[in-house]
Amino acid sequence: MGNKGFRKWVAAAAMFFWSIAAWAEYKLNLQTPNTRLGETIYDLHTIITVICFVIFVGVFGFMFYAVFKHRKSVGHKAAQFHENTAVEVAWTLIPFVILIALAVPATGTLITMRDASEPDLTIKATGYQWKWGYDYIKGEGEGISFYSALSTPRAQIDGTDIAGRNANPNYLLETDNHVVVPVGKKVRILTTAADVIHAWWVPALSVKQDAVPGFIRDAWFKAEKAGIYRGQCAELCGKEHGFMPIVVEVMEPAQYTAWVSTQQKKVAAAKVDPGKTWTPEELKEQGGKVFAQNCVACHQATGMGVPGAFPALNGSKVVNGPKDDQIKLVLNGKQGTAMNAFKHLSDVDLAAVLTYTRNSWNNKTGDAVAPAEAKALR
Amino acid sequence: MYAAHTNDHGHDEHSHKPSGIMRWVQSTNHKDIGTMYLWFSFAMFLVGGAMAMIIRAELFQPGLQIVKPEFFNSMTTYHGLIMVFGAIMPAFVGFANWLIPMQIGAPDMAFPRMNNLSFWLLPPAALLLIAAQFAPGGGAGVGWTLYAPLSTQAGPAMDLTIFAIHILGMSSIMGSINIITTILNMRAPGMTLMKMPLFCWTWLITAYLLVAVMPVLAGAVTMTLTDRHFGTHFFNAAGGGDPVLYQHIFWFFGHPEVYVIAIPAFGVVSQVIPAFSRKPLFGYASMVYATASIAILSFMVWAHHMYTAGMPVEAQLYFMYATVLIAVPTGVKVFNWVATMWKGSLTFETPMLFALGFLFLFTLGGFTGLVLSIVPVDIQLHDTYYVVAHFHYVMVAGALFSAFAGIYFWLPKWTGRMYNETLGKWHFWLSLVFFNVTFFVQHFLGLAGMPRRIPDYSLQFAEFNMISSIGAFGFGLSQLLFLYIVIKTITSGEKAADRQWEGADSLEWTHLPSPAPWHSFETPPVVK
Numbered sequence: 087m088g089n090k091g092f093r094k095w096v097a098a099a100a101m102f103f104w105s106i107a108a109w110a111e112y113k114l115n116l117q118t119p120n121t122r123l124g125e126t127i128y129d130l131h132t133i134i135t136v137i138c139f140v141i142f143v144g145v146f147g148f149m150f151y152a153v154f155k156h157r158k159s160v161g162h163k164a165a166q167f168h169e170n171t172a173v174e175v176a177w178t179l180i181p182f183v184i185l186i187a188l189a190v191p192a193t194g195t196l197i198t199m200r201d202a203s204e205p206d207l208t209i210k211a212t213g214y215q216w217k218w219g220y221d222y223i224k225g226e227g228e229g230i231s232f233y234s235a236l237s238t239p240r241a242q243i244d245g246t247d248i249a250g251r252n253a254n255p256n257y258l259l260e261t262d263n264h265v266v267v268p269v270g271k272k273v274r275i276l277t278t279a280a281d282v283i284h285a286w287w288v289p290a291l292s293v294k295q296d297a298v299p300g301f302i303r304d305a306w307f308k309a310e311k312a313g314i315y316r317g318q319c320a321e322l323c324g325k326e327h328g329f330m331p332i333v334v335e336v337m338e339p340a341q342y343t344a345w346v347s348t349q350q351k352k353v354a355a356a357k358v359d360p361g362k363t364w365t366p367e368e369l370k371e372q373g374g375k376v377f378a379q380n381c382v383a384c385h386q387a388t389g390m391g392v393p394g395a396f397p398a399l400n401g402s403k404v405v406n407g408p409k410d411d412q413i414k415l416v417l418n419g420k421q422g423t424a425m426n427a428f429k430h431l432s433d434v435d436l437a438a439v440l441t442y443t444r445n446s447w448n449n450k451t452g453d454a455v456a457p458a459e460a461k462a463l464r
Numbered sequence: 465m466y467a468a469h470t471n472d473h474g475h476d477e478h479s480h481k482p483s484g485i486m487r488w489v490q491s492t493n494h495k496d497i498g499t500m501y502l503w504f505s506f507a508m509f510l511v512g513g514a515m516a517m518i519i520r521a522e523l524f525q526p527g528l529q530i531v532k533p534e535f536f537n538s539m540t541t542y543h544g545l546i547m548v549f550g551a552i553m554p555a556f557v558g559f560a561n562w563l564i565p566m567q568i569g570a571p572d573m574a575f576p577r578m579n580n581l582s583f584w585l586l587p588p589a590a591l592l593l594i595a596a597q598f599a600p601g602g603g604a605g606v607g608w609t610l611y612a613p614l615s616t617q618a619g620p621a622m623d624l625t626i627f628a629i630h631i632l633g634m635s636s637i638m639g640s641i642n643i644i645t646t647i648l649n650m651r652a653p654g655m656t657l658m659k660m661p662l663f664c665w666t667w668l669i670t671a672y673l674l675v676a677v678m679p680v681l682a683g684a685v686t687m688t689l690t691d692r693h694f695g696t697h698f699f700n701a702a703g704g705g706d707p708v709l710y711q712h713i714f715w716f717f718g719h720p721e722v723y724v725i726a727i728p729a730f731g732v733v734s735q736v737i738p739a740f741s742r743k744p745l746f747g748y749a750s751m752v753y754a755t756a757s758i759a760i761l762s763f764m765v766w767a768h769h770m771y772t773a774g775m776p777v778e779a780q781l782y783f784m785y786a787t788v789l790i791a792v793p794t795g796v797k798v799f800n801w802v803a804t805m806w807k808g809s810l811t812f813e814t815p816m817l818f819a820l821g822f823l824f825l826f827t828l829g830g831f832t833g834l835v836l837s838i839v840p841v842d843i844q845l846h847d848t849y850y851v852v853a854h855f856h857y858v859m860v861a862g863a864l865f866s867a868f869a870g871i872y873f874w875l876p877k878w879t880g881r882m883y884n885e886t887l888g889k890w891h892f893w894l895s896l897v898f899f900n901v902t903f904f905v906q907h908f909l910g911l912a913g914m915p916r917r918i919p920d921y922s923l924q925f926a927e928f929n930m931i932s933s934i935g936a937f938g939f940g941l942s943q944l945l946f947l948y949i950v951i952k953t954i955t956s957g958e959k960a961a962d963r964q965w966e967g968a969d970s971l972e973w974t975h976l977p978s979p980a981p982w983h984s985f986e987t988p989p990v991v992k
Contacts, residue, residue, distance in 0.1 A: 112927055113912035116844060135837060138831035145802060146824060152805040156741075157812075164742040164809035174750050177799045178792060185788045188838065193781060195840040200777040236624070239657065243920060245527045251923075257526065258922045282614045283707055285772060289913040294843050295772045298708060300615060300701020303774035320847040320915045321774075322607045324536045326612060328918030393714045395534060395601035395619065424617050 117289040120336070121307050124292035126195050141184075199292075202306040205274035207267060213277070213284025213319065215384055215426065216326035220265055224278070227266075227346040230353065234263040234378060236329045240406040241329035243329075258328070264335040267309065268342040280425040282324060288317035288334050296321055300303060309336040323397075324424065326383050352390060364434070366441060366454035373442025376435045381443075384424060389447040396424065400447035405428045407457050412440055413463045429464070434456040482554075489584070492576030493982065495969070496559045496876075497583050501558030502871070504586055505607045506947070508550030512596070513940050515543035520902075522937035523878045523929050528920055536919035537605025538621075545558035545625070546610025548725070549632045550590055550837045556728035557582075557639050560667045561877060562642060564973035567661045569652025569991065571983045574645035577648070584636035585631050592628035607917060610684075611701035612710040616691045623692070640671035647671075652971075652992035658752070661970040662745065664729030665752050668758045669730060673720045674728070676763075681717040684710060694823060708773050715766035726861065727755060729826075729866035730797060733819045736803050736869050737966040739818035741808030746800045754800075761790050771842050777794040780839050787837035792903025798827050813965075814888030818869035821896050827855025832907065834912070846915075856903045860874065865895070868946070876964040877972055880979030881957030887949045894942035900936030917923035 119125050211218055217235035222228055222340030226235045230309035241247035253323055267273045271449045277286050277297035285304075287294040295305040309315075317332040325380075337345060363371075381399075385391050389400035399405050404412050416436065428436065440455040482490060491497055518539050522530045530537070561579065565572055573579050597603045601619030603612075615622055647668045651660070688710070690696040697703020699710045720854050738745045747752060767773075768787045771780060810816070832854040836842045845851060858939055868891075876882050905928040910916075914925045921929065962976045972980060 112908065113924060114908050116911050117913055130838065131835065131841045131844070134835050134841065137826065138834060142827065142831060145798060145827070149802045149805060149820075149823070152802070152808065153810065153812075156806065156808050156811040158541055158742070159811070162807075162809050165807040166743060166748050167807070168744045168748070168804075169750075170747075171466060173803070174747055174796070181792050181795045185791060188834075189785060189788055191839045192784065192840060196784070197777060199840055199843070223641060241959070243528055246528060249528070251527060258920060282609060282617065285775075287847075287915070288846065292844060294772050294846060298701075298774065299708070300772070301708070317913070318915050318918070322537070322605075322614065322917045323613070324617075325537065325605065326539070328533065328915075328920050392532075392534070392601075 102265075107245065117202070118233045119289045119292055120276075120309050120311055120313070121292055122308070122310065123195070123199055123302055126198075126293055130191060132138045133191075137188070138393070171224055200405070202274045202304045202376075204272065206271035206311070207307060207449055208274045208276065209265065209267070209334075210276040210278065210302075211297065212264075213279035213281075213286070213323065213330075213425070215281050215324050215356055216330040217379070218319075218330060219280075219430070220263075225271075226268070226343065227349070230346065230349045232263045232349075234261045234265065234377065236331060237262045240422045256316065259318070259333070260322045264333045266335045266337055266342065266345050268339050269336050270339075272306055272308045274304055277303045277305070280430065281319050283329070284319050285321035285324045286317075286332060287320040288315050288332055290315040291317075292332060309334075312336045312338050312341075349367050364393070364457065366445075366455075369454050370439045371438075372434070373438035373440070374446075377395075377426040377442050378425065378441040380428065381401065381433070381439065389443070389449075399443050400449060401450075403451055405443050406451055409440070409444075409453065410460060410463060412444075413455065413460055417442065417460075417463060433461045433464075436460040438462060483740050488931055490580070492580050494565050494573045494576070494579065494984075495982070496574075496981065497579050498558045498561030499878075500583050500676035501554045501561060501586075504583070504590075505551050505553075505555035506556060508554070508590060509943070511550055511590075513544035513548070513943065514544050515539045516936060517940050519543060520933040522919055523921070524933040525924050525930065526923055531919070534602060534605050534824075537607075537917065537955075538597065538603030540917050541605055542597070543554035543606055543609075545628075546590070546593060547859070548721070549629070550555055552725050552863050552867070553831035554586060554634065555669075555916070556667075557636075558727070559663070559728065559732065559867070559870055559874075560639075562874065563972065564646055566656050566877075566969050566976060566980060566984045567664050567977075568647060568650060569971055569985045569989045570646060571985055574650055575642045575644050579642055582635045582642065585635040585638075589628040589631040589635070592624045592631070596624040596628070598925075599646045606970070609711075610688065610712055611714075612688055612691065612707050615688050615710075618701060622691065623673050624691050629685050630682055636674050637677050638644055640674040643667055643671040644675070652985065652988035652991055658749065659991060662734035662748065662751055663728075663970075666727045666734070668754055669755050670727045671760070673724050673759055675722045675772060677717040677724070680713060681721075684713040684717065708770070711770045711773055712767065714744050714976045715769045716763075717857055718769060719766045720759070720762040722855075723758055723860070725863045726826075729822065729863045730755060731823050732866045732870040732873075733969075735970065736815045736819040736873050737804050737823075737921065739965050739969075740811050740813065740819075741805045741875070742967040743804060743808040744811075746803035747796075747986050749760050750796055751800055754796040757793040758790060759791070761786065766792065768837060768842070771839050772846050775968045778926065783806075784837060784839045790833065791834055791837075794830055798830075806864060813872070813885060813963075814883070814892055815869045815873035817889065817892040818865045818872065820867060821892065821965075822865040825857055825861030825865065825899070825990050826895075829854055829862060833859065841918075845910055848916055849906040849912035849916055850915045852958065853906035853910060860903070861899055861930075868892075868895070872951070873965070873968075874972075876960030877932055877976070877980055878976050879954050879957065880960055880977075882960045882964065883953040883957060887945065889941060891949060894945065895939060897944055898935045899956075899989050900989065902932050902939055903929050903935070905935075 105161040119128050201266045203307040210221040210223050217233055219233045238258055242251040242359045277295045279297040279299040283296055284297040286297055291307040293307050295303050313336055315334045319327055320331045355392055384396035385399050391398040416428050419425050434457045437455040437460045444451040479586045544842055550869055601623035604622040604625055606614045606617040606618050647664055687698040691698050697705040699705050699707045732744055765783060765787045767783045872888055911927055911930050962977045
């Protein structure tokens, strides 16, 4: 190799490393973990991958050596050896030992990962088709409860607002309400679901736990740094599976305390006077909001549903029929279909959304469902 | 025997075959049935492939451009079902039909009429899967795993899918009984079990796996059916059931199913690599034992597909240890193949290229499998594109590449004609490059946090998805070249020699002409 050849080689190597630098913009590895446990898992993944890579290079080093040196076209004559007990025992035992070496650290990490005891804060995450509900069950903030749904505008998704989508760094990873937790505290997440299986997943917090209807599972994390961490539902849960993100906001303790008090004030302020009489107009207005949060994904804003899959409410016999039948259907759901029970809605919300459907689009029943009527049928 | 039989093959006294379409409908001949299995599987490969193209077209860019989410979910579901049950499994049953009687020195399969039935159950099942797309509400967008309770709330397409799976299961069980009986009872004198070509061994083991697990799947989908229509609550917590029960039953079938697909692929590669190395398989006996160990272990690891579903930590530990153990016999196989090539006299015709592609990429898929077996790491990667990449390395670069290797290898024997070597090599290199463009980048997507089965994704995943889609279109188009090569071979290929490959030493090459006669061995050969 002359001087010229050498320089060429250096240039090629430089090109190669430059191209790796250019690849830095592409995410090639796990997200940067924000928990101690996450760092352990990150390292565990690195170790396994490196070990696999070394073995891979070793084994295929042999193969490619054979491919280039033991080919007929270079005149190599086939040896006829086969079977060799020593070699065969070696290549059975050596991998076995390597696997044990891998399993040991993995065991320790797993046992830590599954120990959700003595949490500082317990939050229940409930999967719904297709949003999450959160209840702060124990610890600072106890009693706070809210739903959290995708807040990316529909226009960005369906392509009517492509510019908006391209300018949105959190496209599909943003919600109307964040799950707020304090930094440095052990947060236990209880997962469950109301309809089908979902999975609560935030990569940077190293938590992924299925939410199984009728059962409670748990997982935990202790965030190291404040910030906003985003994840998604990780178990196929139907049509809008790709559109029910999870956003966790980790706050400094003082900020968290402030957040808790505003939330609690909001809850107090929003507490509806049970004696309040709702006018049909108020119910319909409130019902529109409830519809947008709970019903629109299937029954559509036009009330036309999706032919074959989700029935139209516009002109529906049930919606235009007796109130009691419609209340029962929404309360209990319809077995064997995607229409789930909506028992979790309050009497007012239930009455409001029914009033809305009975008096929207071409439906003009002219009546209103009173919260008391919904309550009576529970 | 048949009303409309002709006897134009005068040289072959036993060819009582009707002509035209009835030859195929009524066929009890292992070669005709093998041919039908292979063409059927290729047709399904194109249907499943078209679905993959729709998936990749939608994922080409962020946003919902082409299809609605519910249709997208249906595509991922039926792409999986059709590729697994319609394309890959029947392809290897086609190989079994063609090759087992020839390789053990038998005239045909043990139960020729049952053989006919097990093939002809497939088209109705395929029609049900396709018809499901047109059921009210469209196909069932529940994933190929058909998890409850999503499957109990799906539309009527789900019922069609359940019946299709019942029929496919019956077909598989009958085919397996036939294979087991043929291998155990119809070997030529002197052909002891430990002298059989490895392909026969892998199918013997696979057939036992199928007989064991297909009824389990049938049970799982039947429970889904009764939950849907007859008021049972197997998978409904409100009625005392448990949705996770479905997953346990499904994966008790599902993990052995992975090996139902992989083990015959091992068998094909174990024929091809020694032939082109001109050297016997390094460790025949250890290959047989390794295959059997893999099959037995496959029954004990099912819950590694459900580490996030919730189970006691002790159970997670057990399933992790059992799963990593599979790496031992799998490693033995890989080492054996490499040792077979070592100091051989290698040539690189298309079958060998595909076998090496298999070896290289299947091993890569095996390593990502090892990464996924470690519970804490799997919990990060479960249900992401990392998993999608992993199983496509095993299923496409593994099973499909091995099937291509087998088809190029035996096509001269089956048709009596040679394929075009240049075009075959083009097919290999195009498939290899586009396969990796499609699936290698999906590892990165999964690591960065992109869930699988989503029709739209956040912008950080845009670049790799576009690369992956371009690869997928290229891979899809490359397979049309394969169709062209096969048709051209059948219609106008050059005449093949009886022993086309000098290194091939099983009975079909050493004792039978090309193309192989209607009945393989009317008088059994004597094997020394």
